[in-house]
Amino acid sequence: MVLADRVSKSFGTNQVLKSISLTVKRGEVMCLVGPSGSGKSTFLRCINHLEVVSAGRLSVDGDLIGYREANGRLYELHPREAARQRREIGMVFQLFNLFPHMTALQNVMEAPQVVKGLSKTQAEQRARDLLDRVGLADRSDYYPAHLSGGQQQRVAIARALAMEPKLMLFDEPTSALDPELVGEVLDVMKGLAKSGMTMIVVTHEMGFAREVADSFVFMDGGVVMESGKPSEVLANPQHKRTQAFLSKVL
Amino acid sequence: MTADGPNGSEPPDEALESAPIQAIRLRHPWRTVLAGVLILLLALFVIDAARRPAYDWPSVAKYIFDRRISRAAVNTLQLMVYAMVIAIVLGVILAVMRLTPNPVVKSVAWFYIWVFRGTPVYVQLVFWGLLAVIYQNIDIGIPFMKPWFSFETNAALSTFTLAVIGLGLNEASYMSEIVRAGLLSVNRGQEEAATALGMSWFQTMRRIILPQSMRVIIPPTGNEVISMLKTTSLVTAVPYSFDLYTRSRDISAETFNPIPMLIVASIWYLFFTSILMVGQYFLEKRFARGVGDRQPDRKVVAGADPPASPGAGGVR
Numbered sequence: 001m002v003l004a005d006r007v008s009k010s011f012g013t014n015q016v017l018k019s020i021s022l023t024v025k026r027g028e029v030m031c032l033v034g035p036s037g038s039g040k041s042t043f044l045r046c047i048n049h050l051e052v053v054s055a056g057r058l059s060v061d062g063d064l065i066g067y068r069e070a071n072g073r074l075y076e077l078h079p080r081e082a083a084r085q086r087r088e089i090g091m092v093f094q095l096f097n098l099f100p101h102m103t104a105l106q107n108v109m110e111a112p113q114v115v116k117g118l119s120k121t122q123a124e125q126r127a128r129d130l131l132d133r134v135g136l137a138d139r140s141d142y143y144p145a146h147l148s149g150g151q152q153q154r155v156a157i158a159r160a161l162a163m164e165p166k167l168m169l170f171d172e173p174t175s176a177l178d179p180e181l182v183g184e185v186l187d188v189m190k191g192l193a194k195s196g197m198t199m200i201v202v203t204h205e206m207g208f209a210r211e212v213a214d215s216f217v218f219m220d221g222g223v224v225m226e227s228g229k230p231s232e233v234l235a236n237p238q239h240k241r242t243q244a245f246l247s248k249v250l
Numbered sequence: 251m252t253a254d255g256p257n258g259s260e261p262p263d264e265a266l267e268s269a270p271i272q273a274i275r276l277r278h279p280w281r282t283v284l285a286g287v288l289i290l291l292l293a294l295f296v297i298d299a300a301r302r303p304a305y306d307w308p309s310v311a312k313y314i315f316d317r318r319i320s321r322a323a324v325n326t327l328q329l330m331v332y333a334m335v336i337a338i339v340l341g342v343i344l345a346v347m348r349l350t351p352n353p354v355v356k357s358v359a360w361f362y363i364w365v366f367r368g369t370p371v372y373v374q375l376v377f378w379g380l381l382a383v384i385y386q387n388i389d390i391g392i393p394f395m396k397p398w399f400s401f402e403t404n405a406a407l408s409t410f411t412l413a414v415i416g417l418g419l420n421e422a423s424y425m426s427e428i429v430r431a432g433l434l435s436v437n438r439g440q441e442e443a444a445t446a447l448g449m450s451w452f453q454t455m456r457r458i459i460l461p462q463s464m465r466v467i468i469p470p471t472g473n474e475v476i477s478m479l480k481t482t483s484l485v486t487a488v489p490y491s492f493d494l495y496t497r498s499r500d501i502s503a504e505t506f507n508p509i510p511m512l513i514v515a516s517i518w519y520l521f522f523t524s525i526l527m528v529g530q531y532f533l534e535k536r537f538a539r540g541v542g543d544r545q546p547d548r549k550v551v552a553g554a555d556p557p558a559s560p561g562a563g564g565v566r
Contacts (some may be wrong), residue, residue, distance in 0.1 A: 050442060080450065083449065083450055084448065086445065086448045090446075093442070095439055099440065100462065101461050101537075101541065111447035115448045143539070143540030159447070160446075
């Protein structure tokens with residue numbers, strides 16, 4: 001599903017990703033873990049072309065992200081094409097980024113209506129189903145400012161799901177939440193993983209990684225230090241850097 | 251604590267609660283004295299003004315609904331509305347131009363603002379009045395070819411039109427900065443969220459960024475509208491002489507009694523300004539949906555969506 005082949009990314013002279021190669025199969029859940037500044041968020045943002053890759057190839061479901069390759073050359077995609085690729089990839093942000101001028105329901109309805117051209121009734125039906133699925137059917141008419149952080153993040157997940165993505169990216173979805181609100185968001189994500197969604201999750205929630213993830217990747221300094229089954233890596237980290245990090249968060 | 255789950259804690263037993271505080275309120279004698287002095291001064295001024303012959307209140311009453319004045323008031327209103335429409339449309343275009351990555355487009359917008367904001371509007375209006383002297387004819391067509399249309403500047407553009415253009419183009423430079431500030435005030439995360447959902451730049455602008463920036467744009471725009479209403483009194487520079495101020499000056503030139511006419515004009519200006527302020531109140535309420543209608547009682551970690559909302563306090 002996601003194939004990263006020696007992906008690098010630099011901001012000016014600062015190389016944030018150094019030759020990252022990863023594979024995520026359909027239906028798999030991958031947890032990306034590492035200290036801040038390790039490049040895990042940047043890698044996630046590269047996958048839906050919010051950041052432009054500087055070297056290597058990144059493809060989702062066989063589609064090269066951001067470029068078209070022909071005759072051995074790369075052509076930059078028209079924004080319209082890039083937008084089409086992003087539709088298939090849902091993203092959940094650390095700070096939710098809900099649209100504050102819309103109710104929860106409108107937040108979820110917006111993209112299917114505007115981007116996919118669904119009718120209002122269709123979009124509303126789908127939005128209500130999704131809000132029900134994340135346990136917020138009774139909050140559909142609330143504005144984000146009147147929802148708790150956990151509720152906002154669940155709306156954000158419903159909003160991403162409304163586009164029926166084949167891949168979901170989570171960028172530290174619980175890092176901005178009060179500790180007691182983390183669980184409700186993780187529960188929704190677990191349900192999603194169980195339903196067979198392909199997911200890449202940047203997180204510090206080791207319990208979630210152990211329970212849900214199919215693969216566990218530890219990054220530091222823009223490099224993949226270690227990867228494998230979460231149970232193995234968490235129980236028996238090989239690399240010294242991984243050991244040091246895990247000893248602090250576990 | 252969320253509003254979701256059942257609330258486990260019971261309210262504390264009433265018998266254990268202490269009696270409500272009933273303290274003697276603190277007096278502020280100086281506040282009362284100050285208020286009294288101000289009311290006294292105001293009353294003295296009003297009583298004096300009502301009796302003072304120079305204000306000539308009977309003339310004020312006579313001219314306030316004079317046909318010439320009420321027509322001039324309508325003209326002033328039209329000048330303001332047309333000029334502001336030009337200013338807002340052009341202002342949005344200039345603001346977006348300044349935010350594009352294209353350096354030429356950016357510089358053109360910057361240059362426009364530099365010129366039109368950097369010279370007095372009065373001078374600009376005189377320039378527009380002299381347009382026919384500089385460009386006797388206006389040709390429309392492909393450069394260096396025979397024009398499709400050609401007309402004489404003087405015949406095509408009335409002084410009213412020139413006044414509207416002059417006011418509008420000047421105001422556009424201010425409006426563009428207001429709009430730009432509004433667009434920049436919307437959190438970058440909003441654009442990212444919309445982009446990640448597959449929305450195009452235009453959709454993101456229209457559905458997500460602009461509606462949110464309205465909260466920042468409306469108050470200073472209200473200022474500009476009111477300011478524009480008053481700036482129309484400068485159109486005599488074009489020269490256009492059927493606006494409220496110039497018309498009342500012309501009448502007083504006949505009656506040799508300028509003061510009541512100034513009061514008449516001021517009352518009309520105030521009347522329009524008051525209506526505009528009411529309109530602004532309702533516009534602001536409309537665009538405060540979801541954010542301005544309530545102060546969240548506590549901040550969530552790291553703030554949810556600055557600057558729009560500092561986050562939610564959980565409890566419904």
